[in-house]
Amino acid sequence: MGGSSNSNVPLEEDLVYDVELLPHDPGKRINIMDYPANERNAVRRGYILKKTLPTKRLIDLHLQELxxxxxxxxxxxxxxxxxxxxxxxxxxxxxxxxxKLASFYPEEFSSFDLMALEYQLDVFMENMLNDERFQGLNDLNSLSMMLVKTNKHKTFPLIHLLIKLMLILPVATASVERVFSAMTCVKNKLRNSMGDQLMNDCLVTFIEKDVFLRVSDEKIIDRFQSMKTRRMNL
Structure with a gap:
């Protein structure tokens, strides 16, 4: 019964606001940015479907969000x-x-590390400009791979650490965005009172569903059965 009730709950991508209920005067409408973050896309879709949002205004809203x-x-x-x-x-x-970039990571770069990094940067640049193997590189990814290939990541460990932090930054940011996006689907109105642990478990299984789909039902049942003594076998 629980599954059938959840199936009627619209997902975020299916949710469209009825803009006919909004004031006719655009100046009296609530700004899209004043809506909860997980509802803004639905509001935009409503405006676009009803063609009530001028193109210039739509561009302004996107620029504002950026x-x-x-x-x-x-x-x-x-x-x-x-x-x-x-x-x-x-x-x-x-x-x-x-x-200054390194100073944004106080956990990885102490004040002593920053002084050492300053010295490393002088030697690093002179080394890079005089080494033909580093000519023609276009991005940080290729620079990081070449440092490892030439074993210079050991000569300049602090610089290599900083490059690695820069490379994982987009992934870390995207992961956070992905979690918040999934939360709008998992924590709906019917699950609004769930605890933190249950929500964490639901988010993991929802986000990594491709991994969990490869786990057989038998293994799940065995795992659940072995968690504690039960009156009967599942």
Whole structure:
């Protein structure tokens, strides 16, 4: 019965707001950015389907959302990341910005590490510009692989660590976005009172469903049976 009741709950991508209920005057309508984050896409779809949102206004809303996502600190982070790019023979290199980038990771770079990194950067750049193997690289990924291939990741461990942190940053950000997106499907109105542990378990199985689909029902039953003594076998 529980499964049949959940099947009637619309997913986020199926949810469309009835914009006919909104005030006729666009100036009196609630700003899309004032809606809960997990409802904004549904509001936009409602506007687009009814063709009540001018193209210029739609572009302004997207730009506004980009401004919220890419705030001043995030933009500074991206600019600092670009300063270590090997493209055009490290033409964008900026030592001060690279050091500032490292300061964003206090758990990985202590004050002593920052001083050591400053020294490493001087030697690193001279080494890179004089080594033909590092000529023609275009991105941080190829730079990281070449450092490992030439064994120079051991010579410049702090720089290699910083490059690795930059490479995993998009993945870490996307993972967080993925979890919040999944949460709108898992924690619906019928499951609004679930505890943290149950929600974590549901999120893991929902996000990694491709992995769990490969687990046989027999193994799941055996695992559940062995968790504690039961009156009968499942």
């Amino acid at each position: 401004d919220e996502r890419l705030n001043e600190r995030n933009m500074e982070l991206l600019l600092c990341m670009a300063c270590l790019s090997p493209k055009d023979n490290f033409s964008s290199f900026d030592k001060d910005k690279v050091l």
